[in-house]
Amino acid sequence: MAASSDRNPPPFPATEDPGAGRADMADGDSDEGEDIFVSNSNNPVAVSRGVSQPDHVNEMPPDLFSEEEANNTTARSNGVHSDDDNDLFAEAHVELSTDKPGSARKELSTSSGTHPASSITQSPAAMQPTSLEQLEDEEAKDSFDVDVAVTNPEKVGDGMNAYVTYKVSTRTSLPMFKSKAFSARRRYSDFLGLYEKLSVKQSLHGCIIPPPPEKSVVGMTKVKVGMDDPSSVEFVERRRAALERYLQRIVSHPLLLQDPDVREFLEREDLPRAVSTQTLSGAGFLKMINKASDAVNKMTIKMNESDTWFEDKFQEVESEEQQLRKLHALVDSLVNHRKELCGNTAIFAKSMAMLGNSEDNTALSRALSQLAEVEDKMEQLHQEQAASDFFIFEELLADYIRLLGAMRGCFDQRMRAWQRWQEAQSTLQKKRESEAKLLWANKPDKLQQAKEEITEWEARVTQYERDFDRIGVTVRKEVLRFEKEKAKDFKSQIIKYLEAMQQSQQRLIKFWEAFLPEAKAIA
Amino acid sequence: MMEEVKEVTPCLSVHGHNIKVTEVLKDRDTLTFLIVSQKLSGTGEYHVDRTYDDFEWLQQQLFFQEDMPGIEGVIFPPLPAKPQVNASAKVIKQLGFLGLGEWQPYCKALEAFLRQVTAHSILSKNKAVEIFLTSSDPPGRQRARKNIFNRLSQAVEEMRKEGHKDVDEFFQTERDHNLVLTGCTKTAAERFLDVVLTEQKIAVASGYFSAALHLCVEPGENPDTQAFSKACVKLSEVFDSMKKNMARVAENNVSTLGLGLDLESRYQEAEKEMLFRRTCKLVELETAKRNAEKAKPVKKAAIALFHSVRVEMLQQALVQWCEKQLCTAKESADQFGQHLQAFRGMAW
Numbered sequence: 040m041a042a043s044s045d046r047n048p049p050p051f052p053a054t055e056d057p058g059a060g061r062a063d064m065a066d067g068d069s070d071e072g073e074d075i076f077v078s079n080s081n082n083p084v085a086v087s088r089g090v091s092q093p094d095h096v097n098e099m100p101p102d103l104f105s106e107e108e109a110n111n112t113t114a115r116s117n118g119v120h121s122d123d124d125n126d127l128f129a130e131a132h133v134e135l136s137t138d139k140p141g142s143a144r145k146e147l148s149t150s151s152g153t154h155p156a157s158s159i160t161q162s163p164a165a166m167q168p169t170s171l172e173q174l175e176d177e178e179a180k181d182s183f184d185v186d187v188a189v190t191n192p193e194k195v196g197d198g199m200n201a202y203v204t205y206k207v208s209t210r211t212s213l214p215m216f217k218s219k220a221f222s223a224r225r226r227y228s229d230f231l232g233l234y235e236k237l238s239v240k241q242s243l244h245g246c247i248i249p250p251p252p253e254k255s256v257v258g259m260t261k262v263k264v265g266m267d268d269p270s271s272v273e274f275v276e277r278r279r280a281a282l283e284r285y286l287q288r289i290v291s292h293p294l295l296l297q298d299p300d301v302r303e304f305l306e307r308e309d310l311p312r313a314v315s316t317q318t319l320s321g322a323g324f325l326k327m328i329n330k331a332s333d334a335v336n337k338m339t340i341k342m343n344e345s346d347t348w349f350e351d352k353f354q355e356v357e358s359e360e361q362q363l364r365k366l367h368a369l370v371d372s373l374v375n376h377r378k379e380l381c382g383n384t385a386i387f388a389k390s391m392a393m394l395g396n397s398e399d400n401t402a403l404s405r406a407l408s409q410l411a412e413v414e415d416k417m418e419q420l421h422q423e424q425a426a427s428d429f430f431i432f433e434e435l436l437a438d439y440i441r442l443l444g445a446m447r448g449c450f451d452q453r454m455r456a457w458q459r460w461q462e463a464q465s466t467l468q469k470k471r472e473s474e475a476k477l478l479w480a481n482k483p484d485k486l487q488q489a490k491e492e493i494t495e496w497e498a499r500v501t502q503y504e505r506d507f508d509r510i511g512v513t514v515r516k517e518v519l520r521f522e523k524e525k526a527k528d529f530k531s532q533i534i535k536y537l538e539a540m541q542q543s544q545q546r547l548i549k550f551w552e553a554f555l556p557e558a559k560a561i562a
Numbered sequence: 563m564m565e566e567v568k569e570v571t572p573c574l575s576v577h578g579h580n581i582k583v584t585e586v587l588k589d590r591d592t593l594t595f596l597i598v599s600q601k602l603s604g605t606g607e608y609h610v611d612r613t614y615d616d617f618e619w620l621q622q623q624l625f626f627q628e629d630m631p632g633i634e635g636v637i638f639p640p641l642p643a644k645p646q647v648n649a650s651a652k653v654i655k656q657l658g659f660l661g662l663g664e665w666q667p668y669c670k671a672l673e674a675f676l677r678q679v680t681a682h683s684i685l686s687k688n689k690a691v692e693i694f695l696t697s698s699d700p701p702g703r704q705r706a707r708k709n710i711f712n713r714l715s716q717a718v719e720e721m722r723k724e725g726h727k728d729v730d731e732f733f734q735t736e737r738d739h740n741l742v743l744t745g746c747t748k749t750a751a752e753r754f755l756d757v758v759l760t761e762q763k764i765a766v767a768s769g770y771f772s773a774a775l776h777l778c779v780e781p782g783e784n785p786d787t788q789a790f791s792k793a794c795v796k797l798s799e800v801f802d803s804m805k806k807n808m809a810r811v812a813e814n815n816v817s818t819l820g821l822g823l824d825l826e827s828r829y830q831e832a833e834k835e836m837l838f839r840r841t842c843k844l845v846e847l848e849t850a851k852r853n854a855e856k857a858k859p860v861k862k863a864a865i866a867l868f869h870s871v872r873v874e875m876l877q878q879a880l881v882q883w884c885e886k887q888l889c890t891a892k893e894s895a896d897q898f899g900q901h902l903q904a905f906r907g908m909a910w
Binding site: 355359362365366369370372373376377379380383384386387390391393394397398399400403406410519522523525526529530533534537538540541544545547548551552554555558559561 | 739742743746747749750753754756757760761763764767768770771774775777778780782784786787789790793794796797800804869873876877880881883884885887888891892894895898899901902905906908
C-alpha cells in the first residue's frame, strides 16, 4: 500500500545524482529553495488500506503495512525546481484500494516537495495483484500501489528539431513489474502514443481513458528556441505537471494498470517512436470526440433506451462540461489579474524606492525604502497566489473538462456497440430469409453455404450482444468511479488551496508587523 | 514668520481640526458637499452646503489676500482638481485616487484642505474662511481672478525654462529638490493607483467565480455528486470572502496611502507654486533687493514648517495604512482558517 507522505524513496538503481538531471531552464524562475506552494496540506484522504474495512477510512490496518500514515506536510514545489530524486515520491502518490468500486484517486499533487521521508513500504508478500473480478466486488480484499512521477524536463537537440524529454519514475510493490523502482525517459509524443494505443483497444471500451494534455505549437516553438524565458519555463512546467497527473490517473485505474502497453511505457528502456499522433493537436482531442458523437447522432437505427440511466447521465455530463468550461474561463481571468497585480506591485515598489532615495528626511527616507521592500515581498506573494490559483484550480478544471469529454466518448462507444449488435441482427435476419428462399428454390450446394453463414452470424449476434452488455456495465462502473474520484479530487485541491491562502495571509501579516514600527518611527 | 505678524485674535468661530465633509449630493451635473464644523463656544454645529465653485472662491480669496505680510511665503494648502459627474476617462485619470468610488476619497481630500486652511496661522484669519464655514448662503462665485493667476504661473514657467537661478543657494536647492520629489511622488501615486485598480479587478473576478460556483449544484441522490455540490458551495463562500477581502485591501490602500500620496503630490505642487512666485518676484524686483532680503527669513522658516507638516502627514498616512492592512490581513487569515476547518469537517 502506498506509503503516505514523508518518505524518502531509495535512490533508484540506475539513477543519476540528485540534481544532475536538473534542467537548466529550471533556474529561469525564482528561487532559493523557497517553494512556490508553501502549503502544508494535510492529506486527509486516505482510503482504507484494503482489508475490508471501508468505513474506517483513516485507520491503519496493522498487518499489511509497516509504515504509518503520517499526514502529508510537505511543502511542495510545483516542479519548476526540478527535483532531487530523493523527493520524487514525497507527493506523487497513488493509493489504490479496492474496498470501494474503482480505485482511490491519487493524492493530488504536482511533483515532489523537498521533504525527507521515511523508507518505502515494502511488503510485496502480503499483496496480490487484484483480478478484475475482485474489482467488481464492492468489498474487495486487496490493495496495491504504484507511484508515478514525471520530473526533470530536459531539452534534447537544437533548433526546430529539438524536443523535451521527461523522466518517468515508477515505484511499486506489484510483482507484475520487473523491479520495485525504475525510471525511463520519455518525450511528449510517447505519452500521446500510449493514449492512442489504449483508446483503440476493444477490451478497454467503455473505460474512461484519461486524456493527455494537448499539443501546443506555440508553446513548443518557444521552448525549441530557448528554454530560459519565463513563459517557456511556465509552459514546460505546466506540461510536466499535466503529464504527471495523466500518468497518475492511468495507474490508478485498475484496468489500465493491467494493460501491457502501460507497463511497457513505464518500464521499457527505449520506446519505439509513436508516429500517428497528429490527431491530437490542440483542440484535436475534443474534435475527435465530437465527431464521434455526430456519427452516433446520424445513426439510422435509433437506440431504444430501455434504461433511462444512460440518457440521464449523458445529459448530466453535457451540462457539467458546460459549467466547468465557464468556471475555467473565470479562473483564467482571475489568474491573469493576479499576474497583472504582480507586475504593478513591482513597478510601484520601484517608484517607492526612488521616492525614498530622493527624500531628505532620513527617517522618512528609510521608511519609504522599507515600504519598497515590503512591496517587493508582496509581489512575490502575489506571484505565488497566481500560481496557486492556476495550478490548483485552472488545471484541475481543464483536466475534468477533458475527462468529461472522454466520458462522453464512452457513452458513444456503447451506442456504437449497440449499433453493431443491431446491424448484426439485421444481417442475420437477411441470411435467414435468403436461406428460406434457397430452400424453396431447392439449391442444395448454396444452401450449405447459407447455413454456415447463418451459424456464423448467430455467433456474432451473441458476441455483440454480450459486448454491448459488458460495455454497459463498464460504463456504469466508470461513471460511478469518476464521480467518486471527482469529489475527492476537488475536495483535496480545495483544501490545498485554502492552506496556501492561509499561509500567504500569515506571511502578509508578518510583513505588515515588521513595517509598522518603521512607519511609527518617522516623526 | 512668527516675529513679523502681530498677534491677532483669531476670527474663526469654529474648531478647525474636526471639520467634516460628511456627504456629497449629486444633482445632475453638480456635486454639493455638506460641511459640518463644531462651534468654538458652547455646543452646536454649523451645517453648510457648498459646491466646488465655492471652494474655488475660498481659495482665490486666500491667494489674493494682499494686505497680510508674509503672504508671499505661504505655501497654500492645495485644493483638489474640479470633480466632474460622468467624467471622461481622461479626467478620471487626472483625479487619480480622488476619482475612485462614490467620491468618498474626494470628500476626504476636501476635508483635509479645510483643516489645513483653518490650522494655518495666517490663512485662518482671512474673513473668507469664516464666511465659508458658517454662512448659510453660499459665498459669491467669481471666476474672474482665476485667469490672472494662471497667467502668472505661465510667465513663471517661461522664466524657469530660461533656467533662472535663484540668488540664494538654499532656495535653489529647494527648488531642485522639489522638482525631483514632485516627479517621484506623482509617479508613485500613479503606480499605486494602478495597483489599486488591479486589486479591484481581482475582487470583481473573484465575485464572478463565486457566483458561478454557486450554480454548480447538481441534483442527485448519489453521495459523491452531493459531496461535489457541497464542495462547490463551500468554495463559492471562500471566493466570496476573498472578494470582500480584496475589496477591503483596495479600500484601505485608497483611504490611507493613496490619499496620502495624492495630498503629498499636490502639496509639492503648492510648494512649487510658492517657489515660482518667489522666482517671479526676484526677476521683477531685481533691483529692490530689500524686498527679497526681507522675504528670506520668512520663507525659509515657512519651508521648514512645510516639510515638517508634510513629513508628519506622510507618516500618518503610512502608519494608518499599515495598521489597516494588518487588521484586514488578520481578519482574512482567520476567515481562511475557519473555511479550512469547515471544509475538513464536512461530512462526505
